[in-house]
Amino acid sequence: MSEKKHSPLTPLLDWLQQLGRFCLGFFERLGRGHLLLFHIVSGIPGLAFKWRLVVFQLYSVGVLSLLIIVVSGLFVGMVLGLQGYNTLVDFGAEESLGTFVALTLVRELGPVVSALLFAGRAGSSLTAEIGLMKATEQLSGMEMMAVNPVKRILAPRFLAGVLSLPLLAAIFSAIGVMGGYFVGVDLLGVDDGAYWSQMQAKVDLHDDIYNGVIKSIVFGIVVTWIAVFEGYDCTPTSEGVSRATTRTVVHASLAVLGLDFVLTALMFGEG
Amino acid sequence: MTYMSNVNDKPLIEIRDLHFKRGEQVIFDGVDIDIPRGKITAIMGPSGTGKTTLLRLIGGQLRPDAGTILVDGQEVAALSTRELYQLRKRMGMLFQSGALLTDINVYENVAFPLREHTELSESMIRSLVLVKLEAVGLRGARHLMPSELSGGMARRVALARAIALDPMMILYDEPFTGQDPISMGVLLELIHTLNNALGLTSIVVSHDVKETITISDHIYLLSNGKVIAHGSPDELEKSPSDWAQQFLQGLADGPVPFHYAANDYAEDLLVTMGKHMKGGAV
Numbered sequence: 001m002s003e004k005k006h007s008p009l010t011p012l013l014d015w016l017q018q019l020g021r022f023c024l025g026f027f028e029r030l031g032r033g034h035l036l037l038f039h040i041v042s043g044i045p046g047l048a049f050k051w052r053l054v055v056f057q058l059y060s061v062g063v064l065s066l067l068i069i070v071v072s073g074l075f076v077g078m079v080l081g082l083q084g085y086n087t088l089v090d091f092g093a094e095e096s097l098g099t100f101v102a103l104t105l106v107r108e109l110g111p112v113v114s115a116l117l118f119a120g121r122a123g124s125s126l127t128a129e130i131g132l133m134k135a136t137e138q139l140s141g142m143e144m145m146a147v148n149p150v151k152r153i154l155a156p157r158f159l160a161g162v163l164s165l166p167l168l169a170a171i172f173s174a175i176g177v178m179g180g181y182f183v184g185v186d187l188l189g190v191d192d193g194a195y196w197s198q199m200q201a202k203v204d205l206h207d208d209i210y211n212g213v214i215k216s217i218v219f220g221i222v223v224t225w226i227a228v229f230e231g232y233d234c235t236p237t238s239e240g241v242s243r244a245t246t247r248t249v250v251h252a253s254l255a256v257l258g259l260d261f262v263l264t265a266l267m268f269g270e271g
Numbered sequence: 272m273t274y275m276s277n278v279n280d281k282p283l284i285e286i287r288d289l290h291f292k293r294g295e296q297v298i299f300d301g302v303d304i305d306i307p308r309g310k311i312t313a314i315m316g317p318s319g320t321g322k323t324t325l326l327r328l329i330g331g332q333l334r335p336d337a338g339t340i341l342v343d344g345q346e347v348a349a350l351s352t353r354e355l356y357q358l359r360k361r362m363g364m365l366f367q368s369g370a371l372l373t374d375i376n377v378y379e380n381v382a383f384p385l386r387e388h389t390e391l392s393e394s395m396i397r398s399l400v401l402v403k404l405e406a407v408g409l410r411g412a413r414h415l416m417p418s419e420l421s422g423g424m425a426r427r428v429a430l431a432r433a434i435a436l437d438p439m440m441i442l443y444d445e446p447f448t449g450q451d452p453i454s455m456g457v458l459l460e461l462i463h464t465l466n467n468a469l470g471l472t473s474i475v476v477s478h479d480v481k482e483t484i485t486i487s488d489h490i491y492l493l494s495n496g497k498v499i500a501h502g503s504p505d506e507l508e509k510s511p512s513d514w515a516q517q518f519l520q521g522l523a524d525g526p527v528p529f530h531y532a533a534n535d536y537a538e539d540l541l542v543t544m545g546k547h548m549k550g551g552a553v
Binding site for chain 2: 133136137138140141143144145146147148152
């Protein structure tokens with residue numbers, strides 16, 4: 001029996017080898033992801049002649065996500081109304097509740113929570129669908145029929161995701177403002193006129209609403225990109241699809257939260 | 272006239288000195304294959320010999336490490352994406368699973384390549400789809416979804432889709448695997464009839480020896496990355512290769528041994544008994 005000789009440096013070398021392999025794998029995937037994004041974006045102009053595909057995906061990705069967005073927006077708005085009132089009332093500033101609810105939603109919670117919900121609802125569904133199409137050779141079959149699956153399958157889904165998320169975030173914020181109104185004005189007795197007039201006076205179209213929209217567009221691109229890439233790049237087995245779906249939710253959520261900080265620092269940092 | 276006959280005599284697919292590796296595993300190690308026009312050529316060999324990989328190399332979904340694959344005079348690996356897609360419009364491929372699009376029905380599946388690649392009117396597409404479905408006997412099933420089809424029916428629909436654009440050749444990937452005798456008979460009949468009626472060139476990848484031999488004009492046997500034998504079914508039956516005889520007759524033992532490589536059996540057992548006597552673990 002021959003036994004391997006272990007030097008004291010062996011564990012360190014093994015660790016370095018693993019680290020190197022991990023880094024190479026990471027950058028390889030990152031490269032593949034960017035190449036795929038390039039091919040998807042280059043396929044978007046061609047969708048002008050296949051707009052039905054985009055409309056169908058807008059329904060599948062956007063409209064079917066409405067319920068979770070509306071319900072979550074309502075409850076988040078109601079919680080903001082309650083928490084905001086309890087804090088503001090100590091300073092006699094409860095009439096600023098409308099401003100508080102609206103700014104919190106439009107600047108932060110609308111884009112971020114919508115993106116997180118979107119990653120869980122639509123992102124995972126996109127990954128699973130594309131991954132299963134790969135596992136059942138539907139994508140290969142398309143390639144052999146001289147149909148590019150990146151342009152036929154991925155590009156409409158990507159475009160639909162990018163268009164849907166800003167709209168969903170806007171709906172989330174609007175419903176949240178209504179939820180805050182319901183708790184603050186109807187239940188806790190904040191003045192109706194003050195709620196709306198303070199909001200109107202303090203929420204700025206450029207600084208607040210446009211920046212929120214920019215955030216949700218960026219999140220839409222990132223979440224949908226991760227979702228379609230994970231599906232297209234997955235190992236074509238049931239376990240591979242399952243892992244890819246999990247990765248979509250985890251990576252997209254982390255990317256949204258990380259990017260939110262960066263974007264917030266860029267947009268509101270000076271203030 | 273002479274020129275035309277020379278062109279038509281040339282094989283549709285010429286594979287020369289093909290080398291292909293997947294990771295460290297050698298799949299093809301210097302393979303030469305000619306696929307004649309208008310014939311049914313079978314590629315056979317045990318599981319894992321790279322038969323499906325060969326189809327993907329012919330279809331340009333994989334690139335060889337070395338060697339050339341000429342399809343109708345064009346080197347597949349050297350084609351641009353646009354040229355490759357043009358070539359694929361003249362190829363049909365029947366996947367083992369059928370690879371039907373699961374979110375559209377049978378009719379739309381067969382209409383899919385027509386809608387993607389032609390500007391035909393809806394009534395023309397309808398007529399063509401019904402003709403193709405009639406050819407595979409499933410005109411009446413056009414409203415069914417892929418999930419409502421049996422395995423054999425799904426492959427027949429996939430076959431109708433593969434011939435939708437009237438290709439010059441069809442690649443069949445394990446068309447008989449997992450089929451009941453009736454479905455298998457139907458598929459055999461269809462492959463044979465379509466090849467003759469449409470003047471196609473067919474490549475059937477399979478390890479169902481008896482069934483494939485009945486419809487093949489030419490057979491290649493692959494193993495360990497090499498062509499072991501090739502010729503007409505009659506020629507192969509007389510092949511001097513022991514391996515070819517073992518494969519064609521389905522013998523349990525031969526050049527491919529029944530036993531996986533191991534130490535001497537008696538020695539192995541004695542070691543076990545010795546360990547028991549000493550009270551050690553096996």
